[in-house]
Amino acid sequence: MFIALGGYIGDRVYRRIYLIPDFNPNAGLERTIGEDGVTFFRQYDRDSDSHLSMDEFEAMYYRFLGEGLNVTSLREYTQPIDVDDEVVTAKAYFQPLVLNTMTKDLNESIFSDDLDSLVGLRAWREKSKEWLNAGVKHFVSFLPREDSFITEIGSVYDIYRIDTGLFALFDTQMTSSNRYFPPNVEDNLVLIHRLLTMFHPRPFLRSRFAPQGAIATVRAYNDKYIDIVFRIHAEYQINEPPHYPFWFTPAQFKGNLVISRDYKHIVHFNMYVPTDKRLNIDMEWLNGPQESENMEVDIGFLPQMEINITGPSVPYQAGVQDTPIPGGRDKIDKELSSIKWTKEITMHQAERNLEIHLYPFKKDLEKDSHQPEYSKVAAHFLENYKFPVMMMVALPNGTILHKVNANEFMDDGGGAEGEDQSSILDSISLGAIMQKLNPRPNKITASSRLGRKGEMCPHMKEEIEKLKADGYEGPQQFHYMRFLQEGFRRAQLHLPPEFFHGAA
Numbered sequence: 368m369f370i371a372l373g374g375y376i377g378d379r380v381y382r383r384i385y386l387i388p389d390f391n392p393n394a395g396l397e398r399t400i401g402e403d404g405v406t407f408f409r410q411y412d413r414d415s416d417s418h419l420s421m422d423e424f425e426a427m428y429y430r431f432l433g434e435g436l437n438v439t440s441l442r443e444y445t446q447p448i449d450v451d452d453e454v455v456t457a458k459a460y461f462q463p464l465v466l467n468t469m470t471k472d473l474n475e476s477i478f479s480d481d482l483d484s485l486v487g488l489r490a491w492r493e494k495s496k497e498w499l500n501a502g503v504k505h506f507v508s509f510l511p512r513e514d515s516f517i518t519e520i521g522s523v524y525d526i527y528r529i530d531t532g533l534f535a536l537f538d539t540q541m542t543s544s545n546r547y548f549p550p551n552v553e554d555n556l557v558l559i560h561r562l563l564t565m566f567h568p569r570p571f572l573r574s575r576f577a578p579q580g581a582i583a584t585v586r587a588y589n590d591k592y593i594d595i596v597f598r599i600h601a602e603y604q605i606n607e608p609p610h611y612p613f614w615f616t617p618a619q620f621k622g623n624l625v626i627s628r629d630y631k632h633i634v635h636f637n638m639y640v641p642t643d644k645r646l647n648i649d650m651e652w653l654n655g656p657q658e659s660e661n662m663e664v665d666i667g668f669l670p671q672m673e674i675n676i677t678g679p680s681v682p683y684q685a686g687v688q689d690t691p692i693p694g695g696r697d698k699i700d701k702e703l704s705s706i707k708w709t710k711e712i713t714m715h716q717a718e719r720n721l722e723i724h725l726y727p728f729k730k731d732l733e734k735d736s737h738q739p740e741y742s743k744v745a746a747h748f749l750e751n752y753k754f755p756v757m758m759m760v761a762l763p764n765g766t767i768l769h770k771v772n773a774n775e776f777m778d779d780g781g782g783a784e785g786e787d788q789s790s791i792l793d794s795i796s797l798g799a800i801m802q803k804l805n806p807r808p809n810k811i812t813a814s815s816r817l818g819r820k821g822e823m824c825p826h827m828k829e830e831i832e833k834l835k836a837d838g839y840e841g842p843q844q845f846h847y848m849r850f851l852q853e854g855f856r857r858a859q860l861h862l863p864p865e866f867f868h869g870a871a
Contacts, residue, residue, distance in 0.1 A: 400543075441548065441568055444557045448688055452502035453680035455633050456692040459565035461494035462670040464615075464648055469667040484652045484663070487605035487613050496565040498691045503633050503680050505558040509583060509595055509624050517585050517593055517628070521712050523724040526597060527556055528580035529573055542575045544612055544653060544662065547604055559599065562638060562674055567603045567615075574602045574616060578725040586623065587711030592634065594708075595624045596717040598725070599638070611653035617672060618647045621718065625703065633680040634702045639673035740765075758850065760857045769857045773850050 400408075411427045412419060419427070431438050448454055466488075483489075511517060511524050549571045552560045556572060559581070563570035573579055583597035602616035622638035640647055646666045653662060678694020679702050723730050731745055744765035751759065756773040839845045 442551070444552060444561055446501065446505050446557055446561070448500065448502040448683060449504065450683050452504050452683050453632055454500055454502055454683055454687050454692060455636065455676045455678070455680045456498055456500050456694065457562060457565070457636070457674050457676055458498045458691070459494045459496060460671050460673045460675070461566055462672075463492050464488065464667050464669045466667070468646065469650075469665045471663070471665050484606070484611050484613060484654050486610055487607070488615070488650070491567065491605055491615075494566050495568050498677075499561060499565065500688050500690075500692065501558060501561070502683075503626070503631055506624060506626060506633065506636070507630070508556055508558050509597055510626075510630065511583070511585065511595075517588055518710075520586070520588070520710055521584055521717060521720050523582050523584050523720055526559075526581035526583050526599070527553070527572065528582075544575065544614060544651060547606070547608060547612060549604075559601075563601055563603075563620075565674060566672055567605060569604045570601055571604065572601050574600050575614070578619075582721055582724055584717050584720050586714060586717040587708040588628070589707060589709040590628070592625055592627055592706055594711070595626070596714065596721065597622060597624070597638075598718070598721045600725075606652070611655065613652040614650065616649040616651070617669070618644070618649070620672075621721075622674075623714070625706070633676065634706070635679075635699050636676045637674065639671075640669060642668075642670060756847075756850070758854045760854060760861070762861070768861060771853065773847070776850055776853060 408419075409415070411423050413423055414420075428438070509526060513524070516522055516524050547569070549560075549569060552572065560570060560572060563572070572581075578600045581597060581599040581601075583595050585593050586596045587594040599620040601620065602614055604612055605615050606613040617640040620638050620640055622636070624633070625635040626633050646668050648667045648669050650665045650667065651662060676694070676699075677692055678696075678698045681692060731741055747765050747767075748759060748761075751757065751767060751770055753772045758771050758773070758776075759767050760769040761767045834845050839848075
């Protein structure tokens with residue numbers, strides 16, 4: 368008892384003298400929800416144990432009800448169609464994710480059915496809505512805010528975006544993965560939200576990570592019509608409480624809209640997830656309450672996620688919102704073939720402009736007669752990429768001397784058998800920290816993180832506490848730092864010793 372007490376007091380005195388803050392296991396979550404969120408929680412956490420009992424939650428629940436907050440169902444967005452408007456019917460087509468295209472072995476999980484983090488993915492086999500009717504006026508979401516963009520063929524404009532100003536740096540709530548329900552949708556974006564809900568009822572227009580938002584460009588125009596090409600980055604939350612969140616993020620939604628310049632008639636509209644690549648869906652899910660400790664990632668292929676209108680828009684008729692409008696592709700093709708554009712660029716060029724706007728570095732991959740070697744090297748690196756993270760050690764001419772995939776690195780234990788793990792990095796403070804911990808970490812999987820009842824096993828909990836004591840947020844950060852350390856170790860063989868001077 369004396370030793371334990373003395374150790375405790377000594378630790379407190381040491382921390383007080385050297386101004387070392389006490390470890391706060393909720394620090395990450397408090398940063399995420401912000402000061403207002405923490406204050407709101409503490410108002411109802413009467414015994415200050417960082418948990419809400421049923422009686423503490425009761426008071427919060429009645430406040431939600433008193434303020435008119437719907438806590439039992441999703442908000443439904445409706446858009447009445449004006450009698451002077453024209454109407455189109457949008458029809459959805461959906462084929463679910465092909466589970467065997469995922470990189471993880473889904474049979475490794477030992478979860479019972481009520482704890483399976485993939486329950487939402489397994490259950491999502493059908494689209495949410497077969498069709499919906501919309502007025503032409505509702506498509507204002509896709510139109511340029513300034514008329515100059517109509518005649519400036521190929522110029523990119525925002526449909527909506529994430530705030531990139533100073534205050535966005537503090538808007539961490541938008542990037543939290545521990546959410547189930549989308550925030551309120553702005554009036555001018557309701558149509559896009561409604562279209563996305565045709566596949567699943569919980570779309571998030573603003574994805575947590577880049578690329579974010581939606582952009583568009585005018586591909587062609589004449590005196591009567593414009594052809595708008597667009598690209599949307601949104602994602603879905605497909606799990607419901609009490610299951611941990613599961614994020615389903617398509618590579619992109621792209622499509623085009625042919626609409627009259629007076630915005631009264633639509634000839635053509637389609638929106639879809641491209642299927643020309645081997646993989647087109649990113650997935651992230653939580654297997655526990657902490658993002659930094661319990662996040663899984665994977666990728667896969669979805670054969671179809673598409674919306675088309677059944678035909679060109681037609682004048683409003685009574686009861687039009689309750690019945691799909693019969694049409695036909697032949698009617699769309701007939702109207703499109705009659706349009707002669709005054710000025711236009713190809714669909715490929717329009718889509719390329721959108722891609723370069725989101726990924727400026729890809730401009731270097733375009734064929735350039737002045738710098739062909741850069742394009743060749745960049746393309747070579749992309750050809751050797753493998754999900755999720757790839758490390759390469761290469762010469763300036765692009766020759767790859769060593770490459771390793773992050774997951775394969777962990778599978779192999781952090782280095783080949785028999786290799787000397789010591790290097791000049793041993794003198795670097797990061798390397799010294801690494802030496803204290805298990806030098807050959809195993810890849811963390813869902814089944815290794817949690818027990819059958821969703822509780823973290825004692826060994827894993829102890830490991831995480833040790834990592835946090837050494838300054839890491841969790842196992843992912845530790846393993847990733849080891850992964851980067853391996854890159855320096857490999858590069859050391861091809862760099863002069865003076866390169867590492869001052870690295871300690």
